[in-house]
Amino acid sequence: MTKVIFARNLRRSGEKLNVAKVAKAVAVSIALGAGVGVATLPTPVHAQSYAFTSVTIEGNQRIEAGTILTYAGIARGARISGAELNDAYQRILGSGLFESVELIPQGSRLVIRVVEFPTVNRIAFEGNRRIKDEDLSAIVQSQSRRVFSPRVAEADAQAISEAYVQQGRIAARVSPKVIRRSDNRVDLVFEVFEGGVSEIERIGFVGNGVYSDNRLRRVLETKQAGLLRALIRKDTFVEDRIEFDKQLLNDFYQARGYVDFRVTGVNAELAQERDGYFVTFNIEEGQQFAVGAVSVTSDLPDVDTELFQSRVKLREGQIYSPTRVENEIARLERLAIKEGLNFVRVDPRVTRNDRDLTLDVEFNLTRGERIFVERIDIEGNTTTLDRVVRRQFDVVEGDPFNPRAIRESAERIRALGFFSKSDVQAREGSSPQQVIVDVDVEEQPTGALSFGGSYSTTDGFGAAISFSERNFLGRGQALSLGFNTSSSARNYSFSFLEPAFLGRNVAFGLDLSYFETDGLAADWDTAEGLFQPSFSFPVSENGRLQLRYGLRFTEMLDPGDGAIGNVIASEIAQGPRFDSYLGYTYSYDTRRTGLNPNAGVLLEFGQDFAGLGGDSTYIKTQAKAVAQTKILNEEVTLRASFEGGALSYSKGNSRSIDRFQIGTSVMRGFEYGGIGPREIGGGVNDPLGGNFFAVAKFEAEFPVGLPEEYGISGGVFYDIGSVWGLDGSTMAAGAGNIVSEGFDARHVVGVSIFWDSAIGPLRLNFSEAVKKQKNDKPLNFNLTISTEF
The missing domain is CATH 3.10.20.310 (membrane protein fhac)
Known part of the structure; x- marks a missing residue:
């Protein structure tokens, strides 16, 4: 009897799996099996062959005999060689269904004896703390109530190790173990040693x-x-x-x-x-190159190169940047579309001049292929509506295809912040002249509910609850609700933003708020409510205009337990007031789109015109200018800003709640309402605010020598500003007890510590008012959340 045995056995209960050892055992089995065959077969070996009229399957419990015969591939009565018999063994073993396989020729009968792999009863993880069981379950391929596979188990162990490597735990080790159970079942346990973070x-x-x-x-x-x-x-x-x-x-x-x-x-x-x-x-690093000659050329007869040349903002002598060139290409292609020149592409040709370290840039306008957008397919957005994604495209079905426009649209989709993954690809459509744009996204949470508390030496304990949703109902709308309270102030707010009103590049906003104070900055209480819808839209590449309507309710209240001067008493006596106004704000911002990556400018100018109904008529004007640049190889950041405002009444009079009161966010070194006109005398020291204010601030931020990973840098600043101006009726009510009504510039110097902490960027200011007025209220230290310019 010729007996060829190939076997692979599971380790004893609780032992570790080792794929390399298992493979070695299989190889030895093959060699031994072949050896037995050689010892019992007649000479010559290569002439040995078999013909089986029947095949008997033994040991199978779950796997049908027909399935095993299919894997074996041995036809009844057909003559096969010893090598073909070995191939049959390999196919049965390679199915991954059996722990061991034996092929035993018995004359004209072949016995196939198998031991099936057990089924996985359950999968467990031990020793894991950094990654939860449910997260590991999503990684492994082994599944309960499925056939156990040592190879899959080893691959699962490797996948778990890779998950820990991604967390920086390269010393992590994972050992798969099997525990025998009844009815040919096993428990698969992954023992995890997480190790420390590298x-x-x-x-x-x-x-x-x-x-x-x-x-x-x-x-x-x-x-x-x-x-x-x-x-x-x-x-x-x-x-x-x-x-x-x-x-x-x-x-x-x-x-x-x-x-x-x-x-x-x-x-x-x-x-x-x-x-x-x-x-x-x-x-x-290489050498730094600047922009050389800049030109626009074209062989197309309908292209006015002088028109395109006049729109180029890239200038000779500027530091060369691929981003600048890309911006110019996009600008010129938009101009071509505006001029009715479809399929015009801008091909940049850069000529290197090593002698003077410049790069000449030639923008060549050529005719591109006549390819159209057949359709835009969006997948993966289970919550976000298709139109939210589609409006990020400047093209629609039937428009000429522009690869650069598609890339820009992909960036806008990523910038929405609604998706953890977004992929935009173009493929050939129903014809070579048609393109299908595929957008594949994966959504992520966009809402937040937060609870917080606070304590202040002036305001006492407070609580804060807020809810925000950046993709409300999947429409791309922003919604927020806020409730903040302390012992001296309560603030309730609601805001809504529709970024594409009626499907156009117009943002609609609605702000509702109600704010109460109990002697927050003085000895009287205030109440203020605001209803303000607005529209904003771009007017140029860097310019944006906001138009708004506002209905404002204000009231000053006497708590009855403080010393109030004549001015405040007369303003309280006026009772509640409703102001109805129309306003606008124009902003010009080059911080993100400017040509210099180390510098930028923000300009804002706005006015509110009250008198559309309401109890008063006035014009309120505010302006702001901020500039920043980096010097000394970008080690030092310089900032300068100016902010000012004016308030002029033609009906009614301004009150302290209407006038400008500035605090540390506008000018450092003084408390809120710490400078400007005041009524004093007889135990009264009331801040009145002013109809005008102007503040100029200069500062420098620089490294202090600490390791960069600490996130600490230093700064120095110099602020100069003033609040001044009152109405004649207000001066009369003060009866000579008003001080600092005129323009008196205050000067403040100080140092800052910037700390990029785990709770956010913090700024600690230590200041000294080198010039102030007698009744001002200086503030030598304050801690604020640092804001990026």
């Missing part, structure tokens, strides 16, 4: 001469381990993040004219304790 102890650079290590570290997504390593997870070593950092470095240098920049390599050395990495970026 932090990045140091990030260094080799080859950088222009920008310091500190400046380049601020570019990277990866951070060094710092004081807040328990909260900040960007200091763990993740290989994919390092690749992203390489791209960030390339974009940083390219935007500053270093067109030859490249990262030659990244060295990541693991500490001997395997708990930290030392990452070094090897870079070549």
